[in-house]
Amino acid sequence: MENFSFISKKLLDWYDLNQRELPWRNITDPYRIWISEIILQQTRVIQGLEYYNRFVLRFPDVQALAEASEQEVLKYWQGLGYYSRARNLHAAARTLVDEYGGEFPHNYADVLRLKGIGEYTAAAIVSFAWNQPYPVVDGNVFRFLSRLFAIDEPVDTAQGKKYFTELAAELMDRSQAGAFNQAIMEFGALQCIPSAPDCGVCPFQNECMAYASRSIARYPVKRNKTQTQDRYLYYFHIHDTEHLYIKQRCGKGIWRNLFEFPVIESETPLTFEELIRITPLKEWVTDEPAGAFHVRIENRKHVLSHRVLYATFFELAVKHLSDPPEGFIQITPAEIDNYPVHRLMQFYLDGL
Template sequence: MIFKKKNNSHQLSMYFCIRIMENACFISKNLIDWYESNKRYLPWRDTYNPYKIWVSEIILQQTRVIQGLDYYLRFIERFPDVKSLADADEQEVLKYWQGLGYYSRARNLHAAARTIRDNYMGTFPKDYESILKLKGIGEYTAAAITSFAWNLPHPVVDGNVFRFLSRLFMIDEPIDTQKGKKYFIELAGKIMGDSKPGLFNQAIMEFGALQCIPSSPNCQACLFSTNCLAYNRQVVSNYPVKQNKTKTKDLYLYYFHIHWETFTYIHIRKEKGIWQNLFEFPLIESEKIIKPEELIKNFIFPEFITTENINSFRFIIQNRKHVLSHRILYATFVEVFLKEEPAIPESVIRIREEDIEQYPVHRLMEYYIEKQINRTRENGIQENGLFPEL
């Protein structure tokens, strides 16, 4: 059977509803059969434990499976259940999250574990509405937990599902709007039916991840090739449709890796945001780029550093790009060698250089530590005449 579409407008929801009802069993059964023979082995698929499913779903948001796998295994080994996570210190949880980015996920996971411990006697709530109230859990994650753990009929719609369904039916509804999300959730729900929600959700996501991939899917070998509207009209690359209204802003970060004897200086990021409660070097933030010569000429350094106290400094990394959903960051790292111990403000902590890896840091700091500090450790700190003098 081939799904027919009258035109490109998404105002065909009634028409689609009828077509979907007619073909839901066909799509659902084929997806599940395909999944049984093609699925990847992943540890969180081996369990009905809602805690483990929850942790895996949070890790896999914004993270590729291959990268998330190691993190998942280490996280579950250290925090095997709600109680162990709830009882842990937030800094330790962040340390286990280090490198995954989007640290609010870890903070929310930790906060929600405490809610489950305190309000539900440590037992994961089973109903969708209670799960949705937990910090950091949206419709997608609540649907994943309830369908995978208890086989409840809540459709899980991630990027893979958006892509597959939008191509299969040539849906022009943008996927990055509330209206679009609702549309796709309803559509997935209609196809899913009530018999095997958990299995169906796993199958449709895996199909999008392995077969209906973002670029150049192998449509000829696809079990839906005769049904897929986008393939039959040769417009696969046009789907899914996005409105793309998110505007990104540039932000320039100037980090100062300060040395005095065997010490360096860090502070904890207190402001609300993705890097809250992570450690980093003292920094200057600017919405405009500051050229190295400007930085030196106008002495744009942290306040507790004075020109007289600087022995030497050098630029280690300049304008390293780091893309976040609403911001593009450009990080510059300046290494500074001081003559005397500085008088630091309360917000800054003096630590031994060798202890820096004990502190949870964000991706940019981690990058710098890997590249620079480890290299310096191997070669020894080299202060030499190449450093520009003030």
């Protein structure tokens, strides 16, 4: 996998500056972490806060919860809804007293066996309390990761959940698993919000593939909503008499790691004027053009399982190609055979 350690670092830096002060933050008591996670499962933070404070005041530890009657526990839950959560909490507290002496087991699998605790909650408990590297993957994490890498895998399937869990585990700074998990969830909750996130202040603005392709609203993809989407690709074959630029495609898509010309991607077709306005041509071409743009291929259709691509290729000759911009490499036309390219690029190259 590419080195994505910068993602973890950026998230942790962002979290340092932006995290909300909440009573279950930066604590290592598995009991309180557990209570907060169960309360927050179907409850907004503001409402959950009040319930959490009252709950842990009355039931400050596993022992106190186990000794209470179910009726009293339900009373403290009244108004939160989904009462099975309270019943399961109570039952699990009794299991903890009966089988573990009132302490939480440190083993993920044992935590997972407790009533009402699923993979997400077990991961939260063992990572926040003991820094164990189990990723938490909630709606906030799905949204952020699916946008960052423009991932078309639906998030509401077992396969999708597994995919995103593995991705989060790969990105995780294992030495700071608890902080990483809190940071990525908080980032999704506060910055990469469901609608109209303020991408202008986002630390991932330069890497976010959904932002680059103006397709934020498309992510996360849900199975039931999955349908074929059109995407428009505008490639720029920039060269002088001896060299041209190519770039390795990153991210998680099917063309990941293949090489291609500089490209602008869009969910909607762009006019030439619109395209020129958003193309960072000044970054790509620091030299004087030797002529105008030449359209070599227009709207070449390429059908993938979930997408229909329309590719347009422009050629721009410059007098002298200087050092390539960051991320690009400069090669001779003959050298391109040494680099793997996707079908659309090959189609273009075959026509040269």
